[in-house]
Amino acid sequence: MHHKSIGFIGGGRITRIILEGWSRAGKMPADVSVSDPNAETRVKLKARFASAVVTEDNKQTAARDIVFLAVPPPAVAETAGLVKGSLKPGSVVVSLAPKFTIAKLAGLLGGFNRLARVIPNAPSLIGRGFNPVAFAPGLPAGDKAELGALLTPLGEWFEVAEEKLEAYAVLTAMGPTYLWFQLQALRELAAGFGLGEAETAAALKRMVDGAAATLLESGLSPAEVMDLVPVKPLAEMEAQVSEMYRTRLSGIYQKIKP
Numbered sequence: 218m219h220h221k222s223i224g225f226i227g228g229g230r231i232t233r234i235i236l237e238g239w240s241r242a243g244k245m246p247a248d249v250s251v252s253d254p255n256a257e258t259r260v261k262l263k264a265r266f267a268s269a270v271v272t273e274d275n276k277q278t279a280a281r282d283i284v285f286l287a288v289p290p291p292a293v294a295e296t297a298g299l300v301k302g303s304l305k306p307g308s309v310v311v312s313l314a315p316k317f318t319i320a321k322l323a324g325l326l327g328g329f330n331r332l333a334r335v336i337p338n339a340p341s342l343i344g345r346g347f348n349p350v351a352f353a354p355g356l357p358a359g360d361k362a363e364l365g366a367l368l369t370p371l372g373e374w375f376e377v378a379e380e381k382l383e384a385y386a387v388l389t390a391m392g393p394t395y396l397w398f399q400l401q402a403l404r405e406l407a408a409g410f411g412l413g414e415a416e417t418a419a420a421l422k423r424m425v426d427g428a429a430a431t432l433l434e435s436g437l438s439p440a441e442v443m444d445l446v447p448v449k450p451l452a453e454m455e456a457q458v459s460e461m462y463r464t465r466l467s468g469i470y471q472k473i474k475p
Contacts, residue, residue, distance in 0.1 A: 220246075220247070221246070221248075221281075221282035221283055221363060222246075222248040222249075222250070222281040222282045222283070223246045223248060223249045223250070223281055223282070223283050223284075223285070223367070224249075224250045224251070224252070224278035224279060224280070224281030224283070224284045224285065225249070225250070225251040225252070225278065225284075225285045225287050226252055226275050226278050226279060226284065226285065226286050226287060226288060226296060226300060227252070227253060227285075227286070227287035227288040227292075227296075228251045228252070228253030228255070228258045228259065228262050228271070228287075229253070229258070229287065229288075229289075231287050231313050231337055232251060232262075232285070232287045233262070233265075234337065234339055234341050234342045235285070235337065235341060235371065236249070236251075236262075236265075236266050236269070237265075237342045238341045238342050238343070238344060238346065238370060238371040238372075239367075239370055239371070240266065241342070241343065241344065242344055242370035242371075244370040245266070245268060246367070247268075248281075249266070249268065249269040249270070250269065250270040250271075250272065250277065250278045250281060251266075251269055251270070251271050251272070251278065252271075252272050252273060252274055252275045252277065252278035253271075253273065254273055256273075259271045259272070259273065275296065275299060275300050275303075276299070276300055276302075276303040277303075278300075279300035279303035279304055280303050280304070280305060280308075281305075281308065282305070282307070282308055282309070283308065283309050283311065283363065283364065283367070284300075284304065284308055284309070284310045284311065285311045285312075285313060286310055286311065286312045286313065286314065286322075287313045288314065289314060290314045290315060290316045290317065290473065293312070293314050293316075293317050293322075293325070294317075294325055297322065297325035297326050298325060301325070301326045301327045301329060302327075304326065304329055307331070308331060309331045309332070309333060309356070309360050309363070309364065310322070310326065310329065310331065310332050310333075311332075311333045311334070311335055311364060312332070312333070312334045312335075313334075313335055313336070313337060314334075315336065315382060315383050315386040315390075315473040316383070316473045316474070316475055317334075317475070318334075318379060318475045319332050319333075319334060319351065319353045319354075319379060321475070322334075323353070330353050330355070331353065331356060331360065332352075332353040332356070333350060333351065333352045333353065333356065333361075333364055334350070334351045334379065334382055335348055335349070335350050335364075335368070335374075336348065336349050336382050336385045336386045336389070336390050337371070337390065338389045338390045338392070338393065339390075339393050340372060340393065341371035341372055344370060344371060344372055345372045346368075346371040346372030346373065346374070347372060347373050347389050348368055348371060348372065348373065348374040348375075349374070349375060349376075349377040349381070349382060349385045349389075350364070350365075350368070350374055350375065350376050350377065351376065351377060351378065351379035351382055352376065361376075383470060383473050383474050383475070384470070386473060387466055387469055387470050387473075391469070395462075396425075400421055400425070403421060404417055404421060407420070407421075431445070
């Protein structure tokens with residue numbers, strides 16, 4: 218069990234995903250505090266994670282050993298300004314938001330530079346996360362290892378150049394949303410076709426994994442892969458969907474890019 222105190226400023230979705238990931242893995246740190254201004258959010262957090270200290274006081278949460286800044290980009294600047302005076306000199310602040318670089322965060326926090334950034338993704342909830350990390354220059358190896366120990370129960374984590382984080386935000390953090398509704402539609406159809414829940418689950422998991430591996434690892438060109446199956450029920454929509462990916466996701470990337 219992690220021995221340092223952990224704080225989450227913001228009790229929204231990503232905080233709940235991380236806490237749930239730790240809980241399911243049996244790796245919940247002994248000393249966790251979460252602050253959020255919304256009373257309903259606090260009640261739900263306390264009901265699900267009884268061992269956590271849940272408060273509306275961001276300054277209290279900021280006085281922990283490892284502090285996750287878990288607020289959306291529009292709230293980062295204001296929140297950082299409010300809590301900068303409460304940080305301990307030896308703490309590490311971990312931002313979970315895109316757009317705000319380590320240099321920008323340091324400025325907002327009054328020069329505090331013991332920083333890291335993580336772009337987590339939702340499968341962290343079940344220990345299958347894919348979570349890129351960037352560390353501030355000069356952050357000691359011991360602090361990196363402490364954060365790594367927290368991220369390991371959530372799935373795979375790896376260090377990347379900071380300028381790549383926003384690309385991962387579009388590809389892996391938002392990526393599941395591009396697929397979930399389609400997979401759920403297939404799941405519902407499979408039930409109507411007579412497959413049981415276990416049969417459908419096995420088929421979908423193997424199909425998605427195999428399809429990705431075929432595209433990425435077969436050695437065939439994308440055109441050759443897409444020509445492997447002669448019947449394409451959604452063929453007339455492919456161009457439209459591809460264009461939606463190009464325009465909408467490129468727009469999102471430009472919006473969150475520092």
